[in-house]
Structure formats: C-alpha cells, structure tokens
Amino acid sequence: MSLLAKKRSAAMAAKLKDSGLKATPQRLAIMRVLAESKGHPSVDDIYRRLQRRFPGISPATVYRNIMLIKSLGEAVEISLAGSASRYDGRKPYPHPHIVCVECGNILDPELASLGDMTREVTAASGFEIKSFRLDFFGVCPACRKKSGS
Amino acid sequence: MSLLAKKRSAAMAAKLKDSGLKATPQRLAIMRVLAESKGHPSVDDIYRRLQRRFPGISPATVYRNIMLIKSLGEAVEISLAGSASRYDGRKPYPHPHIVCVECGNILDPELASLGDMTREVTAASGFEIKSFRLDFFGVCPACRKKSGS
DNA sequence: TCGCAATTGATAATGATTATCAATGATAGC
DNA sequence: GCTATCATTGATAATCATTATCAATTGCGA
Incomplete structure (x- = not known):
C-alpha cells in the first residue's frame, strides 16, 4: 500500500468519523479500494474486487457507499455516456x-x-x-x- | 428563424443528402429544432416540441435521428450524470x-x-x-x- | 451490556436509451 | 408518373446503470 493510498484512506476515514456515520467493514474496505486504485474503477470493478473478502457483499452497498464518499468530498465521479461511471478517490477534486x-x-x-x-x-x-x-x-x-x- | 439557424439547418440537410439516407419530414423537423434551439434541448424537449406538427411521432424516432445527426458530425451531445443528455446543433464541435x-x-x-x-x-x-x-x-x-x- | 439508529443484502423500481419488427413511405430508375 | 426496394417510422419490449424499499443485522454510545 503506497503512501498516497494510506493518506487518502486515512483522510476518508477521518471524514467519515466527523460525519458521525458508522465505520462498517464494507465501508472501510470500499474506501481502501478507492484509495488504492489508480485505474479509476467502476462500481462493478470495486464490487468484484471486494467479493474475495466479503463473499456476500451487495452491489447496492457499493453504490451507497460510493455515493456517501462522494458526498463527503473524498472521491470524484467521472460519468461517461453509455457506460458505468468511474471513480477517483486519489484526487478528490x-x-x-x-x-x-x-x-x-x-x-x-x-x-x-x-x-x-x-x-x-x-x-x-x-x-x-x-x-x-x-x-x-x-x-x-x-x-x-x-x-x- | 435566425440566420444561424438557417445555416445550420442547411448544413445538416446537406450532410444528410451526402449520406444517401432519406429526407423524412420527421427527420428534417428534428434537424430544424436542433438548429433553432439555443437552450440545449433534451430528446424529450424535442419530442414534445414536435408533437404539434407530428401528433403521432415516437420518442424512438427522435432518439434515432439525434443519433444519426450526431454521427454526421452535425450535433454534439452533452451527457449529464443523473439526467437525460442534452444536444447542441448550433455549434457541432x-x-x-x-x-x-x-x-x-x-x-x-x-x-x-x-x-x-x-x-x-x-x-x-x-x-x-x-x-x-x-x-x-x-x-x-x-x-x-x-x-x- | 443494551438499545437504537444506521447499515446491509436482496430485490424491486426507475429512467434513459437501444433493439426489434411489422407497416409505411421516400426515391431512384424506368 | 409508376413501381420496386430499401430505409424509416411507430409501437413496444429489452437493456443497463442506478436508486429505492424493507426486513434483518450490527456498530457504537450511554
């Protein structure tokens, strides 16, 4: 895990704490994937990547948490015509x-x-x-x- | 109808002719709406606006023709996260x-x-x-x- | 440890867009 | 002008990403 990934992950967790919302394992894992991914993953990318550690995770959970992280200002959405949105959690501006x-x-x-x-x-x-x-x-x-x- | 609208409408019709495809009344009307609209209309905007002159027109027809006009290089799409795309036929670049x-x-x-x-x-x-x-x-x-x- | 509000997973609903298909219509060639 | 042909239309179903719903579960403060 790179230094940037650690920093970004910590920043997301801090914002989460500030917000008063809960630190669910799934939520934290989604944050980590966003912080580590250089490839601008889609929701489905993140979902598939998390299935190893969370066999029963739902795509809805990924969607919901991406929305939350976006609203915390810790990720940006790249919305594309005709295909799923991609997300960037490394440069949240x-x-x-x-x-x-x-x-x-x-x-x-x-x-x-x-x-x-x-x-x-x-x-x-x-x-x-x-x-x-x-x-x-x-x-x-x-x-x-x-x-x- | 403004000068620009006339020019744009004519340019679209010319490209259509070049392509060998047919000059349907609906198609030409959609081109005219695109050429005249300053407000970057959505497919639904165009559809509703055309219902007066073409009471039985289908939204599918509007979609198809917008796609065509785009592929002729005569309109650009502004795709927006969470709402319908908007189209610009006045500056097709x-x-x-x-x-x-x-x-x-x-x-x-x-x-x-x-x-x-x-x-x-x-x-x-x-x-x-x-x-x-x-x-x-x-x-x-x-x-x-x-x-x- | 308890209680409650937040969260999850499953699933249904939404909304824009695309595909399908039989009926219609534009147009080139005669 | 008439006709054959092939594109186009309108109706409708299908698709796909995303959002909403809801009962069951779980984090976390008191």
Missing part, C-alpha cells in the same frame, strides 16, 4: 482525464495550461461555479497499435 | 458549457484561455485525441437570487 474510447482506460494528464478558467467563467457568466470537468477522449497508444490507426 | 445544477439551464461561455490543450494532451500522452468536453457546474444568477445563496 476536479481535474482533467484522458479516456481511451477503445479499451476504457482512464489516466490523468499533466496539463500546464489549465490556468484559472473557473474564475474567468465566473466573471463572465455570473454563475457560482461549484465544479468542472475536463475530459479528453481518444485512442491510447496500445489501442492505436492494435487497430493500426 | 467540442466547446465549453456552463450547467446550472438548480434549473438545468445550459449556456456557452466565451472562454479566451482555452488555448490548445488538445495538442498539449496529445503530446504528453501519446493518445490520438478525438474530442473533449469542458463543462462547468454551478448556480446561475437567477437561481442564486431564488435560493438566496
């Missing part, structure tokens, strides 16, 4: 993603030119901006090789 | 949106600092980038007034 439309892999690009778009949009529109999403869609190097594009 | 999380209104901000992020991401990741989305979520001026936030 808005940040850009690159999605491979062939294999579904998602990674976080470094993007120097992000600037302060939020401020600009706020100034121009009068909206009170709460969050944003900046996602790129394309074909990853591995899939480009495969399909010869 | 990726561009930023602001979504009001209270009332659902969507508008297109002017954003000077967009730069060439796509090129930067391509260079950094090796992906072949096909499209992107940049969407801001917040509360619009009207809703801020209402809820006193």
Whole structure:
C-alpha cells in the first residue's frame, strides 16, 4: 500500500468519523479500494474486487457507499455516456482525464495550461461555479497499435 | 428563424443528402429544432416540441435521428450524470458549457484561455485525441437570487 | 451490556436509451 | 408518373446503470 493510498484512506476515514456515520467493514474496505486504485474503477470493478473478502457483499452497498464518499468530498465521479461511471478517490477534486474510447482506460494528464478558467467563467457568466470537468477522449497508444490507426 | 439557424439547418440537410439516407419530414423537423434551439434541448424537449406538427411521432424516432445527426458530425451531445443528455446543433464541435445544477439551464461561455490543450494532451500522452468536453457546474444568477445563496 | 439508529443484502423500481419488427413511405430508375 | 426496394417510422419490449424499499443485522454510545 503506497503512501498516497494510506493518506487518502486515512483522510476518508477521518471524514467519515466527523460525519458521525458508522465505520462498517464494507465501508472501510470500499474506501481502501478507492484509495488504492489508480485505474479509476467502476462500481462493478470495486464490487468484484471486494467479493474475495466479503463473499456476500451487495452491489447496492457499493453504490451507497460510493455515493456517501462522494458526498463527503473524498472521491470524484467521472460519468461517461453509455457506460458505468468511474471513480477517483486519489484526487478528490476536479481535474482533467484522458479516456481511451477503445479499451476504457482512464489516466490523468499533466496539463500546464489549465490556468484559472473557473474564475474567468465566473466573471463572465455570473454563475457560482461549484465544479468542472475536463475530459479528453481518444485512442491510447496500445489501442492505436492494435487497430493500426 | 435566425440566420444561424438557417445555416445550420442547411448544413445538416446537406450532410444528410451526402449520406444517401432519406429526407423524412420527421427527420428534417428534428434537424430544424436542433438548429433553432439555443437552450440545449433534451430528446424529450424535442419530442414534445414536435408533437404539434407530428401528433403521432415516437420518442424512438427522435432518439434515432439525434443519433444519426450526431454521427454526421452535425450535433454534439452533452451527457449529464443523473439526467437525460442534452444536444447542441448550433455549434457541432467540442466547446465549453456552463450547467446550472438548480434549473438545468445550459449556456456557452466565451472562454479566451482555452488555448490548445488538445495538442498539449496529445503530446504528453501519446493518445490520438478525438474530442473533449469542458463543462462547468454551478448556480446561475437567477437561481442564486431564488435560493438566496 | 443494551438499545437504537444506521447499515446491509436482496430485490424491486426507475429512467434513459437501444433493439426489434411489422407497416409505411421516400426515391431512384424506368 | 409508376413501381420496386430499401430505409424509416411507430409501437413496444429489452437493456443497463442506478436508486429505492424493507426486513434483518450490527456498530457504537450511554
């Protein structure tokens, strides 16, 4: 377990404690999976990964807890047209993603030119901006090789 | 009907002709609604708006044609977590949106600092980038007034 | 240790979207 | 203009992710 994973896991547990809600084994395990996963897992990914340790766990439990963790501000959802949402518990704040439309892999690009778009949009529109999403869609190097594009 | 709407409508009809597919009245009407709508309508919005002129039109027809128009490159989809997708037939290329999380209104901000992020991401990741989305979520001026936030 | 509210697992319900299919209609070629 | 053909329509069922419901269980503070 990496240092980041430990930090993120602890942060989630702390927020949970603050909230007064219960520290269920399933809940803590879901938090750990989110904190450890670099691949932006879906609910089903998390569900399948947890079945080893919790043979009787329900997908509903995973959904409910992901919702909770999101509402605690400890994970972000990447909602995708036509497929299940993916979740990021390692950077629980808005940040850009690159999605491979062939294999579904998602990674976080470094993007120097992000600037302060939020401020600009706020100034121009009068909206009170709460969050944003900046996602790129394309074909990853591995899939480009495969399909010869 | 504005000049832009006329231009967009004509562009869609031209692409349709090129494709060899048929110019159905329903299809052309859906194109016109997309070309005229500034409010980023949902399939259901378009469906309800067309019921006057086409009393027996089916939602499936609207879905199918929106899909087609999208695949012709003449509209873009704004897919939203938890609610129906919205469509933009006036700017059929990726561009930023602001979504009001209270009332659902969507508008297109002017954003000077967009730069060439796509090129930067391509260079950094090796992906072949096909499209992107940049969407801001917040509360619009009207809703801020209402809820006193 | 007890009691209660929160949580779980199972399952049903929802809502958007997609697929299926028989009947209809647009259009190219004559 | 007429016709054959193939796309398209409307109706409806199916799908899929997500959410709601509810009885049984369990964490946790008093």
